[in-house]
Amino acid sequence: MSAGPPIPLEEAQTRLCAFASPLPAVSVETGNAAGYYLAEDLIARRTQPGSDLSAMDGYAVRADDLAGPWTVVGESAAGHPFGKALKAGEAVRISTGAIMPQGAGAVLLQENAARHGNTVSCNGEGEPGAEHIRRKGFDFSEGDLLLQARTCVGPAQLALALAGGNATLPVHGRPSLAVIDSGDELSTDPANCDAHQIPASNGAAIAAMAASLVSQIHRIGPVRDRIEALLESLQAASDADVIVTSGGASVGDHDLVRPALEKWGATIEFWRVAIKPGKPLLVATRGKQIVLGLPGNPVSSFVTAYFFLLPLLRKMAGARHFLPLPMPMACNTPLPAGGPRAEFLRGRIVGGAVELIEERDSSALRALAGADVLIGRDIDAPSSKVGDVVPTYRIQNGGIA
Structure with a gap:
């Protein structure tokens, strides 16, 4: 195929993700x-x-007996309910999360109570009220929809699923990934590199970025810049759902x-995308396998x-929304006009705004490691002044997953 002009970012993302479908459901x-x-809507199996x-x-106390004083006839603690019906003139000591006794319809707060022996009364700071009762099913009832299919299970969703009585969940399987580092200049030993070598770092970074989305990662390389060596590495990766190469694209x-x-x-x-850094991106398929050829410069590799x-x-793992979403932020650095490719600049968050990291070289890892976000610049974007809002993409503190 001829190279042709570079493909716009959004078109390239759409074409790539069209090759993928969510993997079949498994139970975990x-x-x-x-x-x-x-993989399915999550339904409550119990009432909460x-x-x-x-x-x-x-x-x-009873809702029709709010004046007091009352005689304390027992206690209801979380996990240990009071087993009798409450009568007029009676009160039950109750703890947060404990079941309201039968017949009770109000709670006198501890700080509003005066107790002498088994007699409790209001201390003048407040009256008993029903607003301190969590009603049966106020959170959800059996049969309610708790979460929609293709929702990511985070800590809060996991807790909700368990509270809803779900011991197992139907989820989409995760794809397997093979990562191939290539280049004669790469050394496997970062502590022992000759002058003509650099440590092989791209594969490790890619694997770390993808770790939470895949079932397994097969690291291969560094592979020599020889057709035969590359063919051998591709064959070694032939069982992976996705193959990523770094360098040589x-x-x-x-x-x-x-x-x-x-x-x-x-x-x-397709080959070549209108972004900077990362123009020489390559996408290939072989049967159901999808191959991404990423550039070898480390920042280009990271961005692509x-x-x-x-x-x-994310799409293969079942995500409903799989493309990264920009986070608008005010920029406290003026930005120059954009060029013929969409550009992603490194930035750091300072005082609730983003500032540009001036270094743009696609080999500069220290600037990448010091960045919180990528600042997006559209093709032919006009120059911006201090305080203008720009799209940013979080790349640190979990934002890459």
Whole structure:
């Protein structure tokens, strides 16, 4: 295929993700389901709470007996209800989360009570009220929809699923990933590199970015810049759902990923995207396998993994929304006009705004590691001044997953 002009970012993302579908459902224990995406709507199997509960520590009394004083006839604690009906003139000591006794309809808060022996009365600071009662089913009832299919199970969703009586969850399976580092200049030992070498870091970074979205990761390489070596590495990755190569995707004499893929029997679907950094992105397929050829410069590799690999893996893992969403932020640095490619600049968050990190070289890892966000600049974007709102993409503190 001829190179043609670079493809716009959104078109390239759409074309890539069209090759993928959510993987079939599997059942996992709810306690182990964090990070998975639901394959079905989640329905409550029980009512929460199952009875009227006290929301505060205090004394439960009848709703038609609010003046007091009352005789304390027992206690209702969480997990240990008072087993009798409450009569007029009686009160039950009650704890937060405990079941309201039969007949009780109000709670006198602990701080509003004066107790002498078994007699309790109001201390003048407040009266008993029904507003301190959590009514049966106020959170959800048996049969209610708790979560929609393709929702990511985070800590709160996991807790809700368990509270809803779900011991297991139907979730989409996770794809397997193979990551191939290529390049004669790469050294496997970061502590022992010759002058003509650099430590192999791209594969480790890609694997770390993808770890929460995949079932397993097969790291391969570094692989020499030889067609035969690349073919051998591709064959070693032939069982993976997704293969990612790093390096060798451009047009130099030693950029051999594309011819190696063609010789291996893959179809080159598209090549080159109108983004900076990351223009030489390559996408290929071989049967149901999807191959992403990422650039070798580490920042280019990171950016293309963020905008292409992670959305692809999210879709395969069952996510409803798999593309990264921009977070508008005021920028306290003026930005120059954009060019013929969408550009992603490194930025850091300072005082609730974002500021530009001036270094733009696609090999500069220190600037990448010091960045909180990527600042998005559209094709031919006009220059901006201090205080203008710009789209940003969170890349630290969990934002890459």
